[in-house]
Structure formats: C-alpha cells, structure tokens
Amino acid sequence: MTNGDDVPDPRGGPRAALAWFLRTDHGAVLFVREAVSSALTVAMVGLLLFAVSGVWPPLVAVESGSMQPNMERGDLVFVMEEQRFAPEYATGDTGVVTHETAVRHGYSQFGGPGDVVVYKPYGNGRQTPVIHRVRFWVDDGENWYSKADPDYVDADSCEALRNCPAPHAGFITKGDNELTNDYYDQARGISSPVKPAWVKGTAEYRLPYLGWVRLTFAGAVTPGTPTGVESGGVAAGASDGSPANATSTALTPVT
Missing domain, CATH: 1.10.10 (Arc Repressor Mutant, subunit A)
Known part of the structure; x- marks a missing residue:
C-alpha cells in the first residue's frame, strides 16, 4: 500500500x-x-x-590560562585513562610519568617533561577538575621540601610549607603558567598531594578554540573576566591565607 x-x-x-x-x-x-x-x-x-580513551567524558574544555603557553583557554582536550599505553618508567602502577622521571628519559607532553593529568582537587568530585603537570611523587609523611624546586615553594622549611610533611602519598603538581602559577598546587592549597585515585586521566591531544562552544553553553565564559582567572573554576588559596592569587586550570566536561 x-x-x-x-x-x-x-x-x-x-x-x-x-x-x-x-x-x-x-x-x-x-x-x-x-x-x-x-x-x-x-x-x-x-x-x-x-x-x-577509557574515560568519560573523553573531551574537556579548558576554562583558564594556568597551563599557558602549552594550553590555552578554549582548548578542547582529549583525555585518556592513565594506564593505557603507559611507558615502563611510569610511577609505580599509576601509569603517570612525573616531570622528574621524564627529564631522565626524554619524555615530553604538551611542550614539557612529564604527564599532564586531569585530577579532582582533594578528591572532591563536586569541584571542577584541574588539569596540571605532574612534577614528582611524595610518600606518606615525606619531608619533600628538599626535593622541591626552590623557585616553586613559598617557604624556607618543610614546617612552613603547606602539605609538608605530606599528609598522604601522591603527586605534586603545578600549572605551566609561570606568571599565575609560580608555586606548586600543594604549596598554594589548590589540592593536597594528588592520590592516584583522584586522577581522571592524562591529557593526550588538544584542539585549539573548539572548547569555546562548550564553555559558552556551560556559562563558563563571563565577559570582562580578567586573563588567568577562571569563571566557575577551582579557587587556589594564597600562601598567606588571603584570597587566591594563583589560578588552576579548571575544566568543563564535553558530553
């Protein structure tokens, strides 16, 4: 019919x-x-x-500039489960290569040694995830002051440094932007040492500008927002307990 x-x-x-x-x-x-x-x-x-990727969502949009010049606001980043294709010199069974190890092995990601990871600050899934470079690993209770680059800490001893001794084992992380992220995340209070369970994955590729569409619809783009300060992102505490003067690269998931 x-x-x-x-x-x-x-x-x-x-x-x-x-x-x-x-x-x-x-x-x-x-x-x-x-x-x-x-x-x-x-x-x-x-x-x-x-x-x-083994990660959902596999794409995230970068909200702030704390990874400049290697990542920009509005970049769309492909994230992969950190255990996949991990080199043999990754830290333990985490699948993550630290900056410290990468220098010895000539391993580079996004313009610098070491993996760039997406993690939940303090393990809090309700906070906006952060994407920063992994610098080195610390053990539970470790005095990591002597291991740190003196340019990236704001204290003259472990006792005066946040998260030192380490309250638990994990990664010390830092954004690549030397202007807004001149100290380690753990020295600024963005997060305590990042436990492997807090890592959502490693950043693998970026697509410039494509993340702006998602950021616009998510309301993460605010007219007049100063460069380096994210709208709706994670607050990075200052060393003296005052309001944040460093930023973390917050992410908007693309589903």
Missing part, C-alpha cells in the same frame, strides 16, 4: 510506518530524521572516543 512516488502509506502497519518515516520528503519528518541522524552520529563518535 503506497501513497505515491513509491512511499508506503504509514497506515499500513508498523513496518509501513517506519518505511514511510525513512523515505518521505515531508518537511517536519525530514527535520526530525536529520536531528535523529545527527544525534546518533554524535553518540557513535562519543562511544568510539570512550572506547579509545
């Missing part, structure tokens, strides 16, 4: 209705069909990226 031009009559049963939906040139149906087709395509791409 057809209604002309070999298009089935939708009243001929479920199979005929489906065939009509797929073949009719009715304007409203064409719109719905294209919308469904686009949604399925996006879903398939998302599932493919998830299969490759």
Whole structure:
C-alpha cells in the first residue's frame, strides 16, 4: 500500500510506518530524521572516543590560562585513562610519568617533561577538575621540601610549607603558567598531594578554540573576566591565607 512516488502509506502497519518515516520528503519528518541522524552520529563518535580513551567524558574544555603557553583557554582536550599505553618508567602502577622521571628519559607532553593529568582537587568530585603537570611523587609523611624546586615553594622549611610533611602519598603538581602559577598546587592549597585515585586521566591531544562552544553553553565564559582567572573554576588559596592569587586550570566536561 503506497501513497505515491513509491512511499508506503504509514497506515499500513508498523513496518509501513517506519518505511514511510525513512523515505518521505515531508518537511517536519525530514527535520526530525536529520536531528535523529545527527544525534546518533554524535553518540557513535562519543562511544568510539570512550572506547579509545577509557574515560568519560573523553573531551574537556579548558576554562583558564594556568597551563599557558602549552594550553590555552578554549582548548578542547582529549583525555585518556592513565594506564593505557603507559611507558615502563611510569610511577609505580599509576601509569603517570612525573616531570622528574621524564627529564631522565626524554619524555615530553604538551611542550614539557612529564604527564599532564586531569585530577579532582582533594578528591572532591563536586569541584571542577584541574588539569596540571605532574612534577614528582611524595610518600606518606615525606619531608619533600628538599626535593622541591626552590623557585616553586613559598617557604624556607618543610614546617612552613603547606602539605609538608605530606599528609598522604601522591603527586605534586603545578600549572605551566609561570606568571599565575609560580608555586606548586600543594604549596598554594589548590589540592593536597594528588592520590592516584583522584586522577581522571592524562591529557593526550588538544584542539585549539573548539572548547569555546562548550564553555559558552556551560556559562563558563563571563565577559570582562580578567586573563588567568577562571569563571566557575577551582579557587587556589594564597600562601598567606588571603584570597587566591594563583589560578588552576579548571575544566568543563564535553558530553
């Protein structure tokens, strides 16, 4: 049963209705069909990226400039589960290569030695994730003052340094921007040492500018926001307990 031009009559049963939906040139149906087709395509791409990365969401949009010049606000970053394709010199069984180790092995990511990781500050999944470079590992209770680069701490002893001795084992991290992130995250109070369980994945590739679309829809772009300060991002505490004067690179997930 057809209604002309070999298009089935939708009243001929479920199979005929489906065939009509797929073949009719009715304007409203064409719109719905294209919308469904686009949604399925996006879903398939998302599932493919998830299969490759092992992380959901596999894409995040960078909200702030604390990783400049190696990452910019508005970059779209592909994140991968840190255990995948990890080199043999990664830290323990974490799959993460620290800056300290990378220097010895000539390993580089995003313009510098060491992995750049996405992590939950203080393990709090309700805070905006941070994407910073891993500098070195500390053990539980370790006095890591002598291990630190003196340029990146704001104290003259372990006792005067935040998170020293280390309250627990984890990574010491830092943003690449030497102007807004002149100290380690742990020295600024952005996070305590990053436990492996807090790491959501390692950053692998960036697509410039493509993250602005997601940031705009998420309301993370505020007109007049000063460079280096993220809207809706993680607050980075100052060393003297005053309001934040350093920033962390906050992320907006792309789902």
